[in-house]
Amino acid sequence: MVKEITGQELDRLVSEEKKRVVCDFWAPWCGPCRMLGPVMEALSEEFKEQAEFVKVNVDENGDLAASLGIFSIPDVYIFEYGEVKAHNLGFLPEDALRTFLKENL
DSSP, rough: OOOOHHHHHHHHHHHHHHHHHEEEEEEOOOOOHHHHHHHHHHHHHHTTTTTTEEEEETTTTTHHHHHHTOOOOOOOEETTTTTEEEEESSSSOHHHHHHHHHHOO
16 A cells, blocks of 8 residues: 655654555546556555555655755655665656666665
């Protein structure tokens, strides 16, 4: 399950957890973001042992998005031990996102 969290919660999760975090930066008005939602849900079950899956609304957490250089969405980030390991900008179909996750988790 992909849990919606705030930017502050993401900061805490990324800095405190030893587990990897996959974060979908999105907004409700974004069509590709809405398309990506079900894909992220499906893959969060498949990869639940390797990472925690969350999403952050960029409209409500603009400071965090700006600090990470996120100016287009959806943008999926993988955090590992407090650092950005990889990210993918734009919608990916399930097989392509699965490949991205396998390569980076």
